[in-house]
Amino acid sequence: MFDIERWQEIFDAIRKNKLRTFLTGLSVASGIFILVILLGFGQGMQNGIAKEFENDASTRFGFWTNATSKAYKGLNAGRSIQMRNENFDYLENKYVDVLDSKSGVFRVRNALIVYKKETGSYRVEGVTPSFQILENQHMLSGRFLNFADQKGKLKVAVISKKIKNELFKGKEDPINQYVAISGINFKVVGVYGDPSERDENRIVIPIATAQAVFNGADKVNNMYFTMKPVADFEEAVTQSTLVTAQMKSYLQEAHTVSPDDESAIGSFNTLEEAKRYFNLIDNIKLFFWIVGVFTIIAGVVGVSNIMLIVVKERTREIGIRKALGAKPWAIVGMILHEAIFVTTIAGFSGLIFSMGLLEFVGPYIEVDYLLNPSVNFNVALTTVFVLIFAGVVAGFFPAWKAANIHTIDALRHE
């Protein structure tokens, strides 16, 4: 391997057979290139999906209620279920270690909103300060609800950009103005924006105020939670699925609902949905891998094909070398050495070129569900070595055969 004389022999052969060398190299380099690009796009799709879920609070889960669909413990089906503050407080305390943001929601029905001469019909929801994080709302001006509002049951409201445009006609600053919600004045303290247009149809007020002012007693319509971040995705999914199920059982028990009544207590879990997407991505990546591996196999076949031709082309030369005293192993070594050298150089060229492309072009790709395609360097490196090894194996047999042709036959070969 480190025999300088052998290297010089090989460089001589390569320099004088440029086309052959180029073609061998091309099949290897393109194999690696395609594989790396495919793997890069697999990763890019994964990044893209992850990004999509980043927009919503990706670990969010929640509950809502409906009428029961099954009779249970002597109670009829069709009974309507109402969650209460005590349910929310119980869950909040029980899971305090794992929960991050949490909010109960009390919906004020049929509220008419009036500001001066403008009126509008919007959803009015009583929520906690955490609601901002749960809905991924960002403040455009003013502030969101805080715990003081909650504690003092203050009549304050946060409106959306859309509502501001409609009620205040975009001219006046709504902060510190009063809007009437079903005839009761609330002071506007902030304006929020939401990534989703649909969610901008909502005015939020403190849940304590909403319950007190709008005859809500201790009723809660929805509950939303997020989990504290966990490094491992699988663990996060398992944990949140488990907590969702446990909370659901608690709610069913507290309201005497049959455990197999699917409609009475409804729940959703974003993370589970995300997991489904990630599974899909895993499958796509697997598919890319398979395509990539077949590309590599095609590359190896290409290399062995060229090796066969090379050996055939050089049979006479091999005969001459043997007549001059080359031992069979020297011949095998020479051919393999050349093959390894060419495959290595070509493999790394393909690697560097494709990784360079991903590096420089990747960040500029702006397509949904595709973000910053990149590839794990170690994986790509391993692939190059696999290809080199396969090239060696593919080249060995023709080389060995050629080295063992009778010298006299090799010399007669045209």
Place this chain on the structure above:
Amino acid sequence: MIEIKNLHKSYKMGSNSLHVLKGINFSVKEGELVAIMGSSGSGKSTLLNILGMLDELDEGSYDLDGVEIKNLNETKAANYRNKFLGFVFQSFNLINYKNAMENVALPLYYQKVARKERQEKALKYLEQVGLKEWADHLPSELSGGQKQRVAIARAMAAEPKVLLADEPTGALDSKTSYEVMDLIQKINDQGNTILIVTHEPDIADMCKRIVHLKDGVIIEDKKVEQVRAAQYVQ
């Protein structure tokens, strides 16, 4: 130098066996210049191939410089060829992507001679055959006679005990043939042992001894008065 006793060789051609060499007894002393003659099919090339360890004998014995040549595998044969023998072929057999100097240096590579020394030696032998100025030309840029002279230089570069030439002038016109024979005679004059296979009587006459083969046996083995090729070369 070469000692052959009762050499037999046959080739299998399908179900038939073709008996090519039928008991050859033959010896060559150091410094001889021997022509092996015969019509095609007489077995002269087979004999040369066996002498050159390119082919194996079936029966009999072959001693080269006191070493018995038997049970050859490819590695062993390669070793002996490299140490003992130089080849000159009818079709030159130069490696077409190597220039004259690199071709001459090739046997030295397999003797593990360092590159610099190889090149110096190769140039020395190219000079001997009068082609020093052609050292960096590819075989395709050389005439037939020049190619054969490069081939002879290559054969000599390994400093072999015996030079084996298989129809060295077979592909050349008569003028070039004489030039090549002149060169071979000069190399012989320096004391090298040379065997030439030929079917041309005038080439054979330029050797010191002629061995006539017919149907696998030696029918005549005589010393001759050597005709110097130099007189035909200006």
